[in-house]
Amino acid sequence: EAGVAQSPRYKIIEKRQSVAFWCNPISGHATLYWYQQILGQGPKLLIQFQNNGVVDDSQLPKDRFSAERLKGVDSTLKIQPAKLEDSAVYLCASSLDPGSNIQYFGAGTRLSVL
Amino acid sequence: AQSVTQPDIHITVSEGASLELRCNYSYGATPYLFWYVQSPGQGLQLLLKYFSGDTLVQGIKGFEAEFKRSQSSFNLRKPSVHWSDAAEYFCAVGAVDSGGYQKVTFGIGTKLQVIP
Numbered sequence: 001e002a003g004v005a006q007s008p009r010y011k012i013i014e015k016r017q018s019v020a021f022w023c024n025p026i027s028g029h030a031t032l033y034w035y036q037q038i039l040g041q042g043p044k045l046l047i048q049f050q051n052n053g054v055v056d057d058s059q060l061p062k063d064r065f066s067a068e069r070l071k072g073v074d075s076t077l078k079i080q081p082a083k084l085e086d087s088a089v090y091l092c093a094s095s096l097d098p099g100s101n102i103q104y105f106g107a108g109t110r111l112s113v114l
Numbered sequence: 115a116q117s118v119t120q121p122d123i124h125i126t127v128s129e130g131a132s133l134e135l136r137c138n139y140s141y142g143a144t145p146y147l148f149w150y151v152q153s154p155g156q157g158l159q160l161l162l163k164y165f166s167g168d169t170l171v172q173g174i175k176g177f178e179a180e181f182k183r184s185q186s187s188f189n190l191r192k193p194s195v196h197w198s199d200a201a202e203y204f205c206a207v208g209a210v211d212s213g214g215y216q217k218v219t220f221g222i223g224t225k226l227q228v229i230p
Contacts, residue, residue, distance in 0.1 A: 004157070031215075031216075040123075040222065040223075041222050041223075042118075042204050042206075042220030042221050042222050042223055043158070043204075043220050044220075045217075045218070048215065050215070055213070055215050056215065056217075091157055091158070093157075093158075095216065099210055099214050099215070099216055101146050101148075101163060101165060101208060101216060102160060102163065103160075103216075103218065104160075105150075105157035105158040105159070106157050107155065107156050107157045108156075108157055
């Protein structure tokens with residue numbers, strides 16, 4: 001069974017530029033999560049999707065971050081414009097259903113904002 | 115809201131020695147508890163989980179954890195550490211909200227160094 005796929009693995013941009021990350025969850029997993037992991041901290045939930053609908057985006061900085069999951073499968077997270085403090089690893093995870101207690105994580109995208 | 119405390123940011127153990135990583139949680143009801151491991155450049159991998167029942171849970175790679183309600187703790191243990199166990203370990207607490215959605219909160223992690 002293929003795991004959660006994320007790309008790119010690394011991205012370096014300058015502040016005020018835009019960037020996008022892509023995630024393809026495990027086949028059949030209805031719930032998809034995006035986390036931000038700043039160095040030295042645990043993952044923090046940014047947004048949670050159930051199929052193509054948003055369940056929770058309370059921690060998403062909506063003035064600069066956006067995410068979509070148009071067909072209920074893969075998802076894109078965008079930052080525009082990026083700030084220095086956005087430097088982090090962006091992790092995507094998926095689970096079989098919203099009440100499932102197990103999330104499966106991708107390897108993440110490491111973003112450096114200069 | 116739930117929260118997790120991992121009091122040890124960094125731990126060093128000798129290969130072959132025993133290991134215990136501490137985790138304390140805060141949650142009003144019986145929580146779902148998890149331990150994840152993250153190797154450098156990798157995502158998080160689930161080591162073990164506790165939902166209910168036996169308070170001593172076994173996981174992968176020879177790890178186990180014990181849920182102690184009276185101490186609000188869920189410490190991770192391994193009797194003999196291998197060099198390949200060097201990684202960062204995250205404790206997490208989960209709860210299902212009124213809408214039926216799982217919400218997971220992670221601790222800040224404990225970085226494990228294994229010396230020969």
